[in-house]
Amino acid sequence: MTTQPLDERPREDDASSPGSHGGRVTNRRSFLRGALSAGVAGVATGAAAGAGIAAGLDGGTPAAAAAPAPVVPFHGQHQAGVATEAQRNSTMVSxxxxxxxxxxxxxxxxxxxxRARFLTAGGTPPDPGISAPPTDSGILGPQVPADRLTVTVGVGASLFDDRYGLASRKPAGLTAMRTFPNDFLDAAQCHGDLSLHLCADNPDTVLHALRDIARHTxxxxxxxxxxxxxxxxxxxSGTPRNLMGFKDGTSNLHGYDTQQMNDLVWLPVGDKSGWAAGGTYQVVRTIRMLVEFWDRVSITEQENMFGRRRDSGAPLDGDKEFDTPNFAADPVGTAIPLTSHIRRANPRTSDTAGSRILRRPYNYNRGIDSVGNVDCGLVFICYQKDLATQFETVQKRLADEPLVDYIQPFGGGYFLVLPGVRDANDYLGRTMLA
Structure with missing residues (x-):
C-alpha cells in the first residue's frame, strides 16, 4: 500500500462533473494494484476473525464476553443484500x-x-507502520465489526458504451431509467455506471464501509x-412504516422463499445474457414525500388512497395486516377504491401475478429544503427478473393514482446486480469481463 497521503495523490481533473469520463489520473492503475495488495492482507485478517467467531460459537462463549457481531456470508451464487433480511441502515450510492x-x-x-470481502467479515486492519497513514478510518475502533454489513454491486447501461469493449455484453433488458408520468427527475440524481448499496445494523458501519471503498477505489x-x-x-408490530405513517411492504415477496426468488427475481442459467446468471435487475427510485400537505389530509382519505387502515395495516375489507384483500368480491370499489395504491400495484389476478417484485425500501430524511420544508421520503429499491414486465408494468398501473399529489420521484436508476462471488479466487464482474 502506498504511503503517500490521500490528499497529495493525483486527482481527476474534472471529477466534480457528474457523468464526465474526461481526464485520467496517470498512476491510477498502480494505485489500484497497491490497494488490492493491502486488501489481500486485510482479507486474511478478516478470515481469521471469522474463524474466531466460529470457534467461539462451537466452543461456547464466556458469559462475560459480548456476543460477536453477526456475519452475512459474502460468497455465494447471489450477492448478499437482495434476499437478505433488511438491516436497519443503508446508503445507496451511484x-x-x-x-x-x-x-x-x-x-x-x-x-x-x-474490500467487500474484508468489510463484511470484519477483522483487524493491517498495521501500516508509524510513518504511514492508517489503513482504516478508525470510526469503528481498532477492530472492524461485521455488523450484518452487506455490499451489493450493480452496473448501469452506461458502462456498456465503447470505453471498455463491453457493448456486445450488455443485457438486452438493461436500459437507462425512463421518465414516468408524474416524475420530477433531476439529471444529477439519476443513472450511473455502477451502483453500490451498503446496508448494516448501525449507521456508522455503513459510513465506514463507504469511506473504505471510496479510499481504495x-x-x-x-x-x-x-x-x-x-x-x-x-x-x-408487523411490517415497518414509511414516513406517511403506513406499513410498507405487507404483501412483499419473501427473500427466503427459494421458489419465489427463482421465479421472479434471480436471472437463470441459460438466459440470453448468460454471464449474468445469478444476478438480478435493480430499480432505485428516490421519492420525496410532501409531508406538510399529507399531514393535513383526513385519515379516511389517506386510507382510501392506500387501500389499508393506517393503524393496523389491514386492507379496508379486512381486519388484520396480512389479510388478503378480496378484490373479486368488490368489483366497483365499494370497500377498497379502484384507484387505491394496493389495488393498482397488485390487482391479484392470474395475469398480473408475474409482475410482482421484491421490494427493499428505506426511509430517508435530509433535513429541510431551501424554503424550509421537510425533505424526507422513500428510497424505493426493488429487484426482479425483467424490468419491462415487472417494475415498469406496475409503474404504469400506478400512473395518476391519487398519491401522486403527495409524492415527487426525483432520482434513481436501473442497474444489473452482478452475479455473486463464488469463492476466494472469484471477483465481482468476472463473467461480464470474460
Whole structure:
C-alpha cells in the first residue's frame, strides 16, 4: 500500500462533473494494484476473525464476553443484500467509472471485491507502520465489526458504451431509467455506471464501509449521487412504516422463499445474457414525500388512497395486516377504491401475478429544503427478473393514482446486480469481463 497521503495523490481533473469520463489520473492503475495488495492482507485478517467467531460459537462463549457481531456470508451464487433480511441502515450510492480501459476496470472490480470481502467479515486492519497513514478510518475502533454489513454491486447501461469493449455484453433488458408520468427527475440524481448499496445494523458501519471503498477505489470511480436510508422498527408490530405513517411492504415477496426468488427475481442459467446468471435487475427510485400537505389530509382519505387502515395495516375489507384483500368480491370499489395504491400495484389476478417484485425500501430524511420544508421520503429499491414486465408494468398501473399529489420521484436508476462471488479466487464482474 502506498504511503503517500490521500490528499497529495493525483486527482481527476474534472471529477466534480457528474457523468464526465474526461481526464485520467496517470498512476491510477498502480494505485489500484497497491490497494488490492493491502486488501489481500486485510482479507486474511478478516478470515481469521471469522474463524474466531466460529470457534467461539462451537466452543461456547464466556458469559462475560459480548456476543460477536453477526456475519452475512459474502460468497455465494447471489450477492448478499437482495434476499437478505433488511438491516436497519443503508446508503445507496451511484458512481461514474473513470477507469481508463478494461484492464483498469478489472482492477477496480477486483478491489471492490476485496474490500467487500474484508468489510463484511470484519477483522483487524493491517498495521501500516508509524510513518504511514492508517489503513482504516478508525470510526469503528481498532477492530472492524461485521455488523450484518452487506455490499451489493450493480452496473448501469452506461458502462456498456465503447470505453471498455463491453457493448456486445450488455443485457438486452438493461436500459437507462425512463421518465414516468408524474416524475420530477433531476439529471444529477439519476443513472450511473455502477451502483453500490451498503446496508448494516448501525449507521456508522455503513459510513465506514463507504469511506473504505471510496479510499481504495479513488481515481477509478467517482460518486455521482448518494442517499442514506433507515428502516423504522415495527410499530407496534408487523411490517415497518414509511414516513406517511403506513406499513410498507405487507404483501412483499419473501427473500427466503427459494421458489419465489427463482421465479421472479434471480436471472437463470441459460438466459440470453448468460454471464449474468445469478444476478438480478435493480430499480432505485428516490421519492420525496410532501409531508406538510399529507399531514393535513383526513385519515379516511389517506386510507382510501392506500387501500389499508393506517393503524393496523389491514386492507379496508379486512381486519388484520396480512389479510388478503378480496378484490373479486368488490368489483366497483365499494370497500377498497379502484384507484387505491394496493389495488393498482397488485390487482391479484392470474395475469398480473408475474409482475410482482421484491421490494427493499428505506426511509430517508435530509433535513429541510431551501424554503424550509421537510425533505424526507422513500428510497424505493426493488429487484426482479425483467424490468419491462415487472417494475415498469406496475409503474404504469400506478400512473395518476391519487398519491401522486403527495409524492415527487426525483432520482434513481436501473442497474444489473452482478452475479455473486463464488469463492476466494472469484471477483465481482468476472463473467461480464470474460
Amino acid at each position: 458512481f461514474d467509472v473513470l477507469a481508463a480501459n478494461k484492464g483498469e476496470l478489472t482492477d477496480l472490480l477486483r478491489t471492490l471485491t476485496d 479513488r481515481g477509478a470511480m467517482q460518486i455521482r449521487w448518494q442517499i442514506d436510508g433507515f428502516q423504522s422498527p415495527p410499530r407496534p
